[in-house]
Amino acid sequence: xxxxxxxxxxxxxxxxxxxxxxxxxxxxxxxxxxxxxxxxxxxxxxxxxxxxxxxxxxxxxxxxxxxxxxxxxxxxxxxxxxxxxxxxxxxxxxxxxxxxxxxxxxxxxxxxxxxxxxxxxxxxxxxxxxxxxxxxxxxxxxxxxxxxxxxxxxxxxxxxxxxxxxxxxxxxxxxxxxxxxxxxxxxxxxxxxxxxxxxxxxxxxxxxxxxxxxxxxxxxxxxxxxxxxxxxxxxxxxxxxxxxxxxxxxxxxxxxxxxxxxxxxxxxxxxxxx
Numbered sequence: 001x002x003x004x005x006x007x008x009x010x011x012x013x014x015x016x017x018x019x020x021x022x023x024x025x026x027x028x029x030x031x032x033x034x035x036x037x038x039x040x041x042x043x044x045x046x047x048x049x050x051x052x053x054x055x056x057x058x059x060x061x062x063x064x065x066x067x068x069x070x071x072x073x074x075x076x077x078x079x080x081x082x083x084x085x086x087x088x089x090x091x092x093x094x095x096x097x098x099x100x101x102x103x104x105x106x107x108x109x110x111x112x113x114x115x116x117x118x119x120x121x122x123x124x125x126x127x128x129x130x131x132x133x134x135x136x137x138x139x140x141x142x143x144x145x146x147x148x149x150x151x152x153x154x155x156x157x158x159x160x161x162x163x164x165x166x167x168x169x170x171x172x173x174x175x176x177x178x179x180x181x182x183x184x185x186x187x188x189x190x191x192x193x194x195x196x197x198x199x200x201x202x203x204x205x206x207x208x209x210x211x212x213x214x215x216x217x218x219x220x221x222x223x224x225x226x227x228x229x230x231x232x233x234x235x236x237x238x239x240x241x242x243x244x245x246x247x248x249x250x251x252x253x254x255x256x257x258x259x260x261x262x263x264x265x266x267x268x269x270x271x272x273x274x
Contacts, residue, residue: 001079003086007094007135010087014137017046022138023083024129027051028068028183032173034081036142039170041082043140049078050132051088056099057124068186087136094131102127105153112246113258114149114269117236125150126157133158138165146172146180148258148271149246172270174200180270187266195231199259199270202227203238206257207272210240217249228261235261243273 004010014020021044023036033049040047051074058064071088078086103126107115110122133141143151155167173181178200179193188196206224214220217240224238241247243254258271 001075001083001086003075003088005088005090005093007089010085010135011137013085014046014048017044019044019139020046020048020136021140021142022048022050022132022136023142024050024052024132026053026067026183027074027088028070028186029074029077030173030181030183030185032144032146032181034077035173036144036170037078037081037083039168040140040142043142043168046084047082048085048087048136048138049083050136051086052094052128052132054124054128055091055095056102056127057121059118059120062118063184063187068183087132094128094135099127103130103157106156109149109153109156109246112149113237113239114260117260122150122153126153129154130157130161130163133163133165140166140168142168142170144172145169145273146182146270148256152246178204180268182268184266184268188263192263192266196263196268198228198231198233199261199263199268200272203257203259203270203272206238206240207274210255210257210274215251224257224259228259233261233263235259236267240274 002013021040023040025033037049053067055064102123105122105126115122151169158165158167177197179197202224206220209220221238225235228235238259240249240255240257242249243256249255255274256271260269
């Protein structure tokens with residue numbers, strides 16, 4: 001596996017290839033990231049991972065400074081997974097000037113759920129993803145479905161800018177107890193880790209109720225929120241929405257239940273398609 005740190009070196013190494021398959025990450029990799037790399041391999045003629053902790057998507061009181069940076073271990077895992085090329089730029093390399101040009105996502109998609117609780121998050125995500133797609137000249141880009149709203153917004157961004165890249169979502173990888181794999185799971189104490197799967201179980205209970213014919217969506221959401229509060233969590237939202245656009249649910253169309261909640265100081269998100 002080649003490791004490059006500059007855009008110039010990246011483009012030089014990619015020159016012989018026509019269809020890069022790219023997995024953008026912020027590092028501190030887990031099995032979910034590696035599953036994306038393995039899914040990318042049969043798609044393109046070169047498999048590229050990126051590692052960049054993107055300041056633009058962190059709020060002023062979020063964990064940019066403390067976000068785990070584990071480049072050496074990440075490199076070993078990527079090489080073992082069969083990655084061909086890693087692009088790991090510095091902040092000065094990717095943002096040599098203050099990023100005055102940014103991508104403003106559609107507020108109809110980005111102003112709810114995560115966007116409501118993390119103002120500016122999707123603007124930062126879209127800006128860095130657009131830049132990484134340009135740097136890597138990606139033909140395919142793979143993202144996990146754990147960040148469901150993010151995946152939907154990126155798909156819409158790519159479609160509206162007519163970018164020549166297919167955005168491919170992969171199912172969430174989970175631990176044996178159902179907890180969605182996340183780099184932030186490392187923040188959990190051992191006791192919190194034992195409790196962390198409750199978010200998935202709560203969303204699953206909600207999803208099962210809908211599959212069984214439940215249509216009182218607001219009542220199901222409130223029950224889920226109360227389950228989390230009773231267990232000592234601080235939920236931001238539990239929402240049943242349409243898969244296609246995350247708008248209000250309708251009977252007879254594919255739905256998804258999404259949730260975000262804090263367990264101690266750690267904020268976890270998850271979702272289940274219905």
